[in-house]
Amino acid sequence: MGTEQPFSGRLRLSTTLRAWGHTVGQERVDALRLREARMDVAVAYAPLPWLFLSATLPLQAREVRSVSLARERGWGVGDVEVSAKAFLYQDREFSADHLFSVLAGVKLPTAPRLRAEDGTLLDLDTQLGSGSVDPLAGVAYQHFRGDWSFLVSATGFLPLRGMLGFKAGPSVRTTLAAQYQPAPRWAVRLGLDGRIEAAADIHGEKEENGGGVIGYASPDVLFSPSTDIVVAAGVRVPFFNRLHGRVAPTPIAMMSVAYDL
Amino acid sequence: MPVATKSFALPVLLLSLAGCGGGERIEGMELTLGLTTARAREVPEAAGARTLVTDEGVRATLTGALVTLGKVELIPCEATGWRRLWNELSPVGTAWAHSVSNALRLGTPHVVALGDADGGVLPLGVMRPPPGRYCRARLTFEPADADAEGLSSAAQGAVPVDMVGLSLHVRGTLAEGEQEFEVETRGTSSVDVLLEGLELTEDAPKAARVFTLAWDSWLDGVGPGESLRNVDLLGNVARSASLQSAVVP
Numbered sequence: 125m126g127t128e129q130p131f132s133g134r135l136r137l138s139t140t141l142r143a144w145g146h147t148v149g150q151e152r153v154d155a156l157r158l159r160e161a162r163m164d165v166a167v168a169y170a171p172l173p174w175l176f177l178s179a180t181l182p183l184q185a186r187e188v189r190s191v192s193l194a195r196e197r198g199w200g201v202g203d204v205e206v207s208a209k210a211f212l213y214q215d216r217e218f219s220a221d222h223l224f225s226v227l228a229g230v231k232l233p234t235a236p237r238l239r240a241e242d243g244t245l246l247d248l249d250t251q252l253g254s255g256s257v258d259p260l261a262g263v264a265y266q267h268f269r270g271d272w273s274f275l276v277s278a279t280g281f282l283p284l285r286g287m288l289g290f291k292a293g294p295s296v297r298t299t300l301a302a303q304y305q306p307a308p309r310w311a312v313r314l315g316l317d318g319r320i321e322a323a324a325d326i327h328g329e330k331e332e333n334g335g336g337v338i339g340y341a342s343p344d345v346l347f348s349p350s351t352d353i354v355v356a357a358g359v360r361v362p363f364f365n366r367l368h369g370r371v372a373p374t375p376i377a378m379m380s381v382a383y384d385l
Numbered sequence: 386m387p388v389a390t391k392s393f394a395l396p397v398l399l400l401s402l403a404g405c406g407g408g409e410r411i412e413g414m415e416l417t418l419g420l421t422t423a424r425a426r427e428v429p430e431a432a433g434a435r436t437l438v439t440d441e442g443v444r445a446t447l448t449g450a451l452v453t454l455g456k457v458e459l460i461p462c463e464a465t466g467w468r469r470l471w472n473e474l475s476p477v478g479t480a481w482a483h484s485v486s487n488a489l490r491l492g493t494p495h496v497v498a499l500g501d502a503d504g505g506v507l508p509l510g511v512m513r514p515p516p517g518r519y520c521r522a523r524l525t526f527e528p529a530d531a532d533a534e535g536l537s538s539a540a541q542g543a544v545p546v547d548m549v550g551l552s553l554h555v556r557g558t559l560a561e562g563e564q565e566f567e568v569e570t571r572g573t574s575s576v577d578v579l580l581e582g583l584e585l586t587e588d589a590p591k592a593a594r595v596f597t598l599a600w601d602s603w604l605d606g607v608g609p610g611e612s613l614r615n616v617d618l619l620g621n622v623a624r625s626a627s628l629q630s631a632v633v634p
Contacts, residue, residue, distance in 0.1 A: 152461075152515045154487040191488045192513035193587065194413030200406020238408035246408045 134170040138382035139163055144360075146373040148333045152191055155370075156249055160186035162202065176209040184235075184252045196250040198238040203253035205231045207260070223266040227279060231258040237287060248290050248326075256286030275301045275315075293322030293335050301342070308348070315342035317360060323368060333369030338362060340376070352384040414516055414585040417593040418457060418491060418509040421629060422499055425599030434501060435557070437601035441608035447557040450499035450600065451539050451548055452622050455527035457491040457509060457596075460577065462520040488514045494527070496535035496548045499600055506595055507535075516590075519583045524596065524626050526619055527573040528552045553619050555603065568613050576623035599625040 145159040162185070168178035182202035189195045207229025214220035235253025238246045262279030277299045283292040301315030316339060323335030344358030360376035429438045435447040486492035491510050529536060529548045539548045546554050552574075556567040583592060602625045606616040 153489060190413060190513065191515040192413035192415070193516060193590070194513060195411040196408065197411075198406065198408040236406040238406050240408055240410035242410075244410075246410065250408065252406065 132170055132173045134168075134176075135385040136166075136168045136382055137385065138166045138168070138380060140166070140378060140380040142376055142378045144374060144376040146371055148369070148371050150370055155191050157189045158186060158249060159374075160184060162186075174211040176211075178207050178209070180205045182252075186250060186252065188247060188249045196240070196246050198246055198250045198252055200236055200238065200252055202235045203231045203258075204234040205229060205260075209264075219268075221268050223264075223268075225264045225266075227260070227262040227264065229260045231256075231260065231281075231283075233257060233286060245288075248288055251287065254283065254286040254290060254292060255288075256284045256291065258283040258292070271305050273303045273305070275299060275303075289327035290324065291326075292324045295319055295321035299342075303346075305346075310348065311346040313342075313344040313346060313356075313358070315344070316340070317342050318364075331369075333371050334367055336367040337364070338367055338373065339364035354380075354382045356380045356382075413590060414514055415591045416459070416512040416514060416583070416585065417591075418512065418522075419506040419593070419595040420454065420495070420497060420509055421504065421506045421595055421597050422497075422600050423503045423597050423629075424601045425625065426601050435499070435600075437604065439607045440602070440605040441611070443559060443604070443607050443609055443611075445557055445559045445604050445607070447499060447555065447600065447603075449542070449544055449546075449557070450555040450603070451546055451551075451553070452497050452499075452526060452555075452598070452619075453494055453529040453533060453548060453552050454497055454509070455492075455494045455525045455529075455552075455573075457512075458523040458525070459489045459512065459514050459519045459580075460521040460523060461489075462518040486510075488512070494529050494533035496529050496533050496539050497598070498535065498539060498542065503600075514585065516585050516587060519580050519585070521577040522580055522594070522596070522628075523575055523577050524623065525573065525575040526552050526623050528571050553622060555618060559607070559613075560609075566613050568618060570619045572619050574617075574619040574623040576626050578626050578628055581628060595629040597627050597629040598622065599627070 141163050143161045145157065147155050147157045149155040163183045164180050165183065166178055166180040168176055170176050181204050184202045185199040187195055187197045207227055209225050209227045211223055211225045213222070213224040215222040233253055233255045235251065237255070238251055240246055258281055260279055260281045262277060264275065264277035267274045278296055280294070280296045282294050285291040298318040299315055301313055303311055303313040305311035318337065318339045320337050321335055324331045339362070340360040341363050342358060342360045344356050346354055346356045348354050357379045360378065362373045362375065365371070365373065429436055429444065433446055436444065437447070438444050491512050493510055495507065495509060497507060528550045531549055533548065536548055539546050544556070548554065550571060551569050552572055553570040558565050578596060580594065583594065585592060603618060603621045604613070604616070605621050607613055
């Protein structure tokens with residue numbers, strides 16, 4: 125459930141709601157508090173039994189507040205991500221126990237440059253996109269064993285320079301997850317998500333805060349009210365934070381709905 | 386729907402959505418700071434515009450003076466006791482280089498020239514501190530770096546002075562014009578100026594304050610026949626600072 129196996133002609137529509145935030149900097153001195161709610165609308169299609177093509181459109185609303193209580197708010201469309209996932213190996217043609225796949229894609233600078241009412245550009249932190257083309261590539265392994273399934277994946281991002289000279293650092297995101305499905309309609313999943321990233325820079329000058337390693341514990345509950353629909357809800361709790369400088373992330377709340385046509 | 390239309394529908398939808406978005410900015414707390422000069426004492430008899438009498442009774446006339454205000458730091462009222470001690474022991478703000486500005490620190494150095502007349506206000510900048518009560522502002526006079534404001538006007542005055550590396554340049558005459566002097570210092574001196582209950586809240590988010598430098602006390606400690614080299618002139622400049630009033634610079 126949720127990590128179904130591919131078959132030709134499969135079309136999946138999904139949406140994921142997420143609320144997250146972080147505070148960067150020192151309280152009462154230079155801290156910036158960011159909060160964001162976003163909805164990722166995605167469509168995925170398998171034209172071949174071994175190939176999944178997908179596109180994700182984020183709709184975002186965020187607020188950045190400084191210690192002076194000055195606030196900037198931005199809302200709109202974020203950066204669209206398109207990707208292709210190829211299943212290179214599966215031990216059986218139908219109902220495989222072992223699946224190995226590779227992923228390649230790119231995040232496109234589709235987010236508009238947001239401006240305040242007076243026409244001035246909002247700060248980089250308030251912008252919904254980076255204005256850069258960010259290639260990504262990854263590998264994943266899935267294993268199915270009775271009521272259990274397991275996922276190991278790693279995806280690397282290599283951002284290019286974007287608006288106002290900003291360039292996010294290269295990063296790798298990893299997931300290690302186990303899922304138990306005791307009944308046809310529901311399942312539970314526990315994952316460990318990690319991110320290793322280099323510090324971002326602006327015109328070559330490295331950002332003081334950010335870059336490093338962070339780990340999240342990710343418990344989810346999955347529910348399938350009907351055959352073609354999967355609803356998932358969960359939280360990503362940061363439990364290991366070795367990001368440089370002062371970066372305090374909040375837990376990430378998420379809920380998703382996927383519908384297979 | 387024809388196949389061609391269908392295949393273009395998604396990209397067209399994405400492109401039209403990509404134009405969607407908006408933003409707004411809401412101002413927060415703002416403290417506008419300025420600096421002026423004034424006399425603190427009565428004008429001596431038959432005095433010129435820049436004539437003064439030191440606390441030791443020596444009459445002097447300043448023909449030029451430049452001082453570098455390196456930074457202004459806001460000190461919240463609650464920063465007392467161990468917290469205050471911690472702040473004072475902190476190495477932050479003691480570096481030679483142009484200090485970094487933040488919500489509680491205006492780190493842009495300004496070279497302040499004592500002009501022909503008092504009353505003009507030099508804008509120092511706008512601070513954006515957190516809401517709260519601020520009891521004092523710490524003014525630090527220190528050597529100017531190459532990015533200091535006012536360097537070029539100092540270098541283009543009647544007597545050009547390169548203030549890079551200098552915290553004070555003062556020149557004039559002592560004892561009714563009999564003895565000319567010119568002194569430069571590279572030291573650092575700080576002073577806490579009382580802000581008289583400055584409070585920034587969401588209901589009253591904006592305020593302005595002007596600091597005054599009382600230039601007629603800058604040569605205090607100079608007695609008859611005494612050399613200016615033995616006097617802490619930069620300390621005098623720092624101690625001459627006070628809060629003028631709550632007016633917009």
